[in-house]
Amino acid sequence: MSELLTRTTLVRTLKQTVRILVMLATTFLGLLLITFLIGRVVPIDPVLAVVGDKASPQVYENARIAMGLDLPLWKQFLIYIGNVVTGDFGTSVLTANPVIDDILRVFPATFELAVTATVIGIVLGIPLGIFSAVKQGSFWDHVMRVIGLFGHSLPIFWLGLMGLMFFYVRLDLLPGPGRVDIFYEGIVTPVTGFLMIDSILAGEWEIFRNAVYHLILPASLLGYYSMAYLLRMTRSFMIEQLRQEYILTARVKGVKEWNVIWGHALGNCAIPLITVIALSFGTLLEGSVLTETVFAWPGLGLYLTNSLLNADMNAVLGSTIVVGAIFLGVNLFSDFLYKVVDPRAR
Amino acid sequence: MRTLFLFVFALSLLVIQTAQASTPKDILVMAFNIDEIISLDPAGIFEFASAEYAANAYDRLINYNVDNVSAIYPGIAESWEISDDGLTYTFKIRNGVSFASGNKLSADDVVFSLRRVVLLDKSPAFILTQFGFTPENVKKTITKVDDYTVKIIVDQAYAPSFFLYCLTSTAGSVVDKKEVMAHEKDGDLGHGWLKTGYAGSGPYTLRTWKASEIIILDANKNYWGDAPQLKRVIIRHIVGSASQRMLLEKGDVDMARNLTADDLKSLESNKDIKIQKRAKGRIYYLGLNQKNKYLKIPEVRQALKYLIDYKGMEQSILRGKATLHQAFLPEGFLGALEETPFSLDIEKAKALLKKAGFENGFTVNMDTRSAEPVTSMALSIQSTFAKAGIKVEIIPGDGKQTLTKYRARRHDIYIGDWGPDYMDPHTNADTFARNPDNSNDAKFKPLAWRNAWDIPEMTRKTDAAVLERDTAKRAQMYLDLQREHQRVSPFVVMFQDIEVVAERANVKNFILGPSFDSNFYQYTTK
Numbered sequence: 001m002s003e004l005l006t007r008t009t010l011v012r013t014l015k016q017t018v019r020i021l022v023m024l025a026t027t028f029l030g031l032l033l034i035t036f037l038i039g040r041v042v043p044i045d046p047v048l049a050v051v052g053d054k055a056s057p058q059v060y061e062n063a064r065i066a067m068g069l070d071l072p073l074w075k076q077f078l079i080y081i082g083n084v085v086t087g088d089f090g091t092s093v094l095t096a097n098p099v100i101d102d103i104l105r106v107f108p109a110t111f112e113l114a115v116t117a118t119v120i121g122i123v124l125g126i127p128l129g130i131f132s133a134v135k136q137g138s139f140w141d142h143v144m145r146v147i148g149l150f151g152h153s154l155p156i157f158w159l160g161l162m163g164l165m166f167f168y169v170r171l172d173l174l175p176g177p178g179r180v181d182i183f184y185e186g187i188v189t190p191v192t193g194f195l196m197i198d199s200i201l202a203g204e205w206e207i208f209r210n211a212v213y214h215l216i217l218p219a220s221l222l223g224y225y226s227m228a229y230l231l232r233m234t235r236s237f238m239i240e241q242l243r244q245e246y247i248l249t250a251r252v253k254g255v256k257e258w259n260v261i262w263g264h265a266l267g268n269c270a271i272p273l274i275t276v277i278a279l280s281f282g283t284l285l286e287g288s289v290l291t292e293t294v295f296a297w298p299g300l301g302l303y304l305t306n307s308l309l310n311a312d313m314n315a316v317l318g319s320t321i322v323v324g325a326i327f328l329g330v331n332l333f334s335d336f337l338y339k340v341v342d343p344r345a346r
Numbered sequence: 347m348r349t350l351f352l353f354v355f356a357l358s359l360l361v362i363q364t365a366q367a368s369t370p371k372d373i374l375v376m377a378f379n380i381d382e383i384i385s386l387d388p389a390g391i392f393e394f395a396s397a398e399y400a401a402n403a404y405d406r407l408i409n410y411n412v413d414n415v416s417a418i419y420p421g422i423a424e425s426w427e428i429s430d431d432g433l434t435y436t437f438k439i440r441n442g443v444s445f446a447s448g449n450k451l452s453a454d455d456v457v458f459s460l461r462r463v464v465l466l467d468k469s470p471a472f473i474l475t476q477f478g479f480t481p482e483n484v485k486k487t488i489t490k491v492d493d494y495t496v497k498i499i500v501d502q503a504y505a506p507s508f509f510l511y512c513l514t515s516t517a518g519s520v521v522d523k524k525e526v527m528a529h530e531k532d533g534d535l536g537h538g539w540l541k542t543g544y545a546g547s548g549p550y551t552l553r554t555w556k557a558s559e560i561i562i563l564d565a566n567k568n569y570w571g572d573a574p575q576l577k578r579v580i581i582r583h584i585v586g587s588a589s590q591r592m593l594l595e596k597g598d599v600d601m602a603r604n605l606t607a608d609d610l611k612s613l614e615s616n617k618d619i620k621i622q623k624r625a626k627g628r629i630y631y632l633g634l635n636q637k638n639k640y641l642k643i644p645e646v647r648q649a650l651k652y653l654i655d656y657k658g659m660e661q662s663i664l665r666g667k668a669t670l671h672q673a674f675l676p677e678g679f680l681g682a683l684e685e686t687p688f689s690l691d692i693e694k695a696k697a698l699l700k701k702a703g704f705e706n707g708f709t710v711n712m713d714t715r716s717a718e719p720v721t722s723m724a725l726s727i728q729s730t731f732a733k734a735g736i737k738v739e740i741i742p743g744d745g746k747q748t749l750t751k752y753r754a755r756r757h758d759i760y761i762g763d764w765g766p767d768y769m770d771p772h773t774n775a776d777t778f779a780r781n782p783d784n785s786n787d788a789k790f791k792p793l794a795w796r797n798a799w800d801i802p803e804m805t806r807k808t809d810a811a812v813l814e815r816d817t818a819k820r821a822q823m824y825l826d827l828q829r830e831h832q833r834v835s836p837f838v839v840m841f842q843d844i845e846v847v848a849e850r851a852n853v854k855n856f857i858l859g860p861s862f863d864s865n866f867y868q869y870t871t872k
Contacts, residue, residue, distance in 0.1 A: 045750040050384075051469060057791060059467055093384055095557035096541045161588075169592055176598050177589060182375045182582045186554040186562040296584055298559050306381055306558040311746035 089318030099318035108193030110299030114284035120223025129234025151228020177296035282330035388519035397863035404519035412859035432503030628843035645702035671842035681824030707735025
């Protein structure tokens, strides 16, 4: 950081920024083109979704023209880009609201879930990964690897259903699907969209408790997958670091083992770990479609599923673009962090 | 680290108590697949679940008795008179009704509501426009005589019950003119707002609606009739039968509306759950496209009707969820034909195929929606067709996909279902036995058109039946029509749907009517 900002570095930074922006724009345009084309080639009639099954041909035709589907494809695409850039993803057939409003409405539910799951993932995954790396080849290492492997290979919806069967149906410890018990629905007026915060704001402690309660199972489930992923990654980064010469040097110098691991080695894993955490958070944000479906969790994933099942193309494309944009953003952010944390990357 | 542990521990203490597994006494909670709802405007409602909503949130001009469909009784219309020439209907409007908004209901609202259906021209508009109403003539044909009298002029002397039954449908709902017009945008008659809003006078009012998520209804304090028993009804969108069953068994919901035959069977022994059943107007059928070179041959059509294991499907796949039915009018309708001449008879089918010159069978596609029970039915049909050498290629797709193809007449065989739009027999005769123009760009595209079945003679008979004002004679006409239809049509009608509702034992008086828009919550108690 202490290096002087000379003209050359300034120019270089500018050039880099421009390059990144150009790359972003082209990636985003590609995303738009692909989603647009998918929307046009699926053998689903979007007009039918609007007018229903028994509409007269006249009604059908009017709707087709109103939706701009009679224009040539390139024109439709240009209109589409123009709309998306201004945040207009069209109107959802299902909800009759602008898609962007819908996404803003359902997003907090997903965010709530993703943040909780990421916290669980970090708090458990990283220490266990380190532990596993340090004890490489031991019995405990094998246990950790099995845990990590399950999180890589077990279908999440199956585990979700099992979780419900066990904790909700059999043991009665945790509540069933949804964000709150159904009869609590509609009592708290959404202010932030985050039910926990909203229920506190409304002074509805019963509902807050109920909401926390409902979050445990889906968040733990997603947290487990996040944990398994971080565990695997941390383990391999750490093993990589522990083989390095500087670790040997530190040990020879008599640095405490604890400091060697948590200080030297982990410090050097921090950078790739940040990227991995950011990416896993992005994955969780995309709504973990299956989890939300299993738990009837009204977030972006469930919204996307419902839209797909109902041929609500505007909503499908809108959500897809939002998810794509989140991914791009997360990637960019972790690149940026990389540069801040690692002087070599500047 | 330690503080974090303490925090998590404290939080766990806060929430670990056993879950409360019952719903409040004055709230009815229902698990129901409601993702088909795209509009809450009665002038645009055309799906099963939204029609049920309208039945509970809006009043209609006329109602019918759910246990005796042929008995109609006054709703918002207190009484009516029909002129001798059968063209003019005069309705006396009930005085003393208020909308949920507090506005008083009068002839203005009735005239506005009916005209609005015609002017908006959404999916259900045909229910009224078939009587000759057009956006241009509604000012003359649907008029206010005084504050509590409405006069309606139809274009032909139809059977009176035909017109009156159409007014018992969702299209006959009365909306609050003042409230709706207060939200008008660009001359849309308030449709944009009412799609997600509410302007009715029914026993329940809309409190919350989130598409594919939840509907919350509150008791209408201004309701003019018997006050609703429960203060709130919550309908939660739950897709899978397994999830619905789980919630019901745990007592988190009072009712499950979409359970499969398997799930219902496993509930039979549960004392806390009771099952309500009612035959509905929906029928399951195959449509055989007459553009297909094999299917257009009469003997082949006939043979296929003998190649279906009706009994087997009724007892296994559909166990308790549908009943054998082979005519286009569902049981409960005027003139419904109860005869079931077809059963699985492979020898007979083979002989018919031989006569047609297809001794070795042929290959044909069947567009199949990926949803139960349709998928299982398709598999059963595939296996029995194969016994006579007919190879069926099942083409799976979602509902919108298969329907898109069907509407474009690009299918060979379509397996589907059809629900009547109103309680008069014409509703199904109009679509199964009437095809005024079979050309590709026809104005009307009923099911007969979709299967490219050109029937000028049968179309004439169908038109005559709707003008017959003698009810007994009219019923006979429909019986004859269905017998002929059964024999020659490219429709293989197989089953009539039975709606099954599983509810907690303490739920009483949930009224399950003969139609999807005659399920009522008004008298339900817990």
